[in-house]
């Protein structure tokens with residue numbers, strides 16, 4: 001199927017304005033992107049879309065999250081990481097059924113699609129239901145079954161992980177990718193991580209893991225092992241595999257050297273790290289060291305949004321402020337982190353996140369008719385510093401429409417929202433008990 005979007009605006013390779021151009025897609029790929037008027041006859045196309053007042057951007061790539069935690073959005077706020085996890089989130093997660101996971105993933109995808117995300121990462125459980133929801137939605141995703149084992153046990157979930165990978169890797173016409181997802185160094189023993197590495201080796205797949213998210217995690221690692229979580233993982237051999245390390249907030253210069261030396265990729269989650277009071281990851285130092293970094297939202301219960309426009313703006317602003325340097329990260333770098341660099345961080349198709357001929361037709365159209373897009377000195381600047389996820393009107397993945405004129409094509413929004421609303425009630429007793437015990 002060949003589709004033409006004419007009269008649209010886009011950014012050239014240097015981030016400059018192209019105020020009138022056209023995009024041609026052919027099946028799942030981009031065929032042509034050019035300034036000016038399309039020279040081809042419209043009869044040549046199966047569909048012609050008017051792109052007037054629309055800015056074309058690549059679809060966003062969210063490099064870290066737990067989609068079904070959308071059901072726990074607003075359930076546990078304003079608490080530090082460990083209390084947030086052990087007093088409220090983990091007891092609530094015990095109540096999550098496979099159907100809840102499916103619903104929570106759909107709820108998350110509604111928000112992600114509406115705000116221009118086309119690819120996301122997930123680490124959770126009942127991943128077969130997550131994958132089913134992804135395949136039906138038309139999105140791309142990198143999915144790993146979360147693995148936890150400090151004492152004995154964990155073998156069952158590792159076997160589940162392996163079965164999930166065999167059943168779903170490259171499902172949905174290649175839109176679903178899988179990996180191994182040990183939760184964190186502090187929730188997985190050395191013996192268990194070795195078992196995980198054996199499976200990663202056998203299946204030749206990457207690993208995703210939370211690392212050095214909070215200060216206390218790093219202090220505990222020094223007490224228990226005498227080294228940082230990153231050094232501990234490096235010594236265990238985990239970094240001999242392709243790894244996406246989420247967070248890396250509290251890391252030393254030695255840790256940065258290890259990440260660089262072992263080509264570990266990092267998922268930076270500025271919003272979640274701020275909201276949980278975890279801190280600010282040294283993004284600029286990591287980029288300066290040549291480390292591959294992408295941006296993630298983390299779950300909707302610690303962010304509480306899944307809007308990559310917000311995350312992109314936040315990543316640019318906090319690191320300028322934190323480094324006392326307005327040039328620390330520019331708009332083009334920030335946009336790259338949520339698109340092309342995100343795809344690279346996830347070890348995906350090197351062409352994903354770009355809008356060049358031959359690359360996957362994963363893109364979004366942003367309504368630039370509103371005041372925050374005037375005057376049009378720089379659409380790149382507006383995209384990074386002025387945009388809002390609510391401005392997205394259309395989203396395509398692999399050439400297929402997921403959102404058209406702000407209407408979902410693949411998901412039944414009304415049905416999902418009413419189910420999510422009903423579902424929320426079952427978590428309330430946990431919150432009530434916590435609040436009565438803590439007299440909040």
Ligand SMILES: [Zn+2]
Nearest residue numbers: 065210298299
């Ligand atoms: Zn996480």
